[in-house]
Amino acid sequence: MQTDIPPAAAPPMLELSRVVKSFGAVVALRSGSLRMQSGSIHALIGENGAGKSTLVKIVAGLYRRDAGEFRLNGEEVDFTSTAQSKAAGIAVIYQEPTLFPDLSVTENVFMGRQPVGRFGRIDRKAMRREVESLFQRLGVRIDPDRPAEGLSIADQQVIEIAKAVSLDARVLIMDEPTAALSGVEVDRLFAIARSLRDEGRALLFISHRFDEVFDLCDTVTVMRDGSYIATTPIAETTADELVRQMVGRDVTDLFPKIEAEIGEPLLEVEGLSSAGVFHDISFTVRAGEIVGLAGLVGAGRSEVARAVFGVDGYDSGSVALEGRPVKKGDPARAMLQGIALVPEDRRKQGLVLESSVARNITLAIRNQLAKAGIITSGFENRAAKVWASRLEVKTNALSTVAATLSGGNQQKVVLGKWLATEPRVLIVDEPTRGIDVGTKAEVHRLLSELAGRGIGILMISSELPEVLGMADRVLVMREGRITAEIDRADATSENVMFAATHAQGAHS
């Protein structure tokens, strides 16, 4: 897939051409191309894992490209640090805000470039004045003297935007800036974005919301599986066309959902609350059912999963498995009762990377395997073999170190570890993040089979197609609350996304 952007009349402000970036064996960016013009708002869209974030990080100077061209105002550049990118006039607003929690809002906006007077003394009054006029321009009311700690994602995002605006950047990149903003805040942001465009700056807007893309942007570039697909003026394309370019394959093939018989309630969560993290979370997972837990990053989904499994405590509410209460804050007990949690970050939380496949698979059942307190490699290998072959883990030997496996195979090992405990309820957090398409389908088939055997599955996923394709029922969380419960038949990208991004009731 080596498509190139058709040549344009005006010289571009920023141009990336066939940029490649890989991390070890994983190719994050196969052939990334992007051309941004001054006085334009450019949309960059693509599924999760399409390589958008990698592309942005190369522009930001966080990653160095392995190959390809990167020009700024016609000059070849090669940033080795974020400071260089910043100095060249590029500001990036990341999806996950990066503020200093201990420092005040004002200091966060000006860190590293505070106005200084004599003896290098920071001019706090000038800083304060500037932040006030900035906030006024953005129309926000955040106390500039409060620490950044405890700010909502929306407010943190606003501070990031204020930072970029105050930087007077020529190229402004926004990685899903509207994800956690309310309607009013989005309008305000768009007004600012347009005025920045009219000043002759180049803006890049990454978003999953088509209505916003069509509303705000003039050009759109689509990426898929780490490659550039197409750049089109927004007036010459349609949402359907963009979806086709983004997906590029038939969605139904990817999610082989087997209809399972849904039985008795297994996991019952009642009124679970943890101050500042999540509130009044109630839901049920039945035997044979896959419940999707959708929402944006930071909505509190993983935190709920951790609380249910007992890794974290909670303030009030209850968890029960097959009618028996699950003790708070005791993962070992939860495991014995039949709950398993496949965590979000498999490399950090799911695997002992330095250990063998066999040892990783048998880690959760090591007590049952031991005879008189002693586990031999023989026991491990025998037990691990069963699961490795059932899950089709592709490895030469069970003694292979887990770190050397591909992402997909690592995920299978983690799944195998938990399936070995014969759980009644399986909680999977982002089960296919960073996994290639083929293995993804295998993981999906596996989850579907498990449900077919009567296991209840709670699946946290940020990938809408995955949730829509796999789940019997979709719960949507936003800022720590469940905002919607939608049946498989009624669930669409639109209503799930709406529930994930808009406050229900009071605001809408």
Place this chain on the structure above:
Amino acid sequence: MTATIEKSDVTKRLRAVGAAREFGILIALLLVIIAATIANPNFLFSTDGWRDLLLTPSILVLLAVGQAIVIITRNVDLSVGSVLGLSAYLCGRLFIDLEGIPIIAVFVIVIIFGGLLGLVNGALVAFAKVPSLVITLGTLYAYRGINVLWTGGDRINASDLPRDFLALGTGQILFIPILTIIALVVLAVAGWLMKNTRGGREFYAIGSDPSAAELYGLRVTRRLLTAFVLSGALAGLGGVLYAARYGTISSQAGSGWELDAVGAAVIGGVAIFGGSGTVWGAAIGAVLLLTINRALPILGIPDFWQRAVVGALIIGAIVLDRVLAIRQKRKLLEAREEGE
């Protein structure tokens, strides 16, 4: 939409708590002094008592200031005791081997020497990306080893040092020991720099969230090097003052002081995970730590318990900070939910 944005109630309350942290330590210090003075009025109201009260903590204050800067960047410098020892010995050797060397030159040379030892720490931490706890634990032993190798069984006595130099260690200006004045000047300058300059604020930023600091494009490597060089240079200055004050320098000078310096910073409210606290707090912590050590025997507390009291103080300070931090987080979150 008004022109100014009002300070929210939460911010006001938090400000009060932050200031109260150092104020609390100050109160504790005053209580200790008052208690000891009641038990024995000479603790405060005698020439020696007054002098000891100010003089004893002066050198540790320097180390605590350096330590606070390093801890604020989410690192730690365990080598300061060894740097102080090596610097003190170098100071003595300079006077012996280069007879007639100006005192000011010795100060400059030894401070630079301390800074270089700090640079070694900083470089290993910043470039080799090894946790500072491990690096400085290594240099703690390495620097002490060099010291032992160099000194041997030898030691420098007061009679080897110039009288003018020794006078610095005991001299006073207007009832205030010269050493204390030096410590106060260093403290005031460091406090001002940490609060009012970009470099100072960047130390806090780096400690608050190292990866965010990278994303901001802050010069993290340079700042880390600076922090360790400052800590080393202050330990070097401490070494000179140690020589001036005690006159006797063996290969074990300053041994164990690194823990007092860390303890002082922690007691003074410098968060061990970086990002918050002040050098002022650390300095007050240093004074409290050593004053308690001197006050407890006067209060009739057995030797055995004295160390335990210091330990309890450190643990208490850490627990207090944790509790305050958790409460602050809750308050901020509650305020946010009320606001919605």
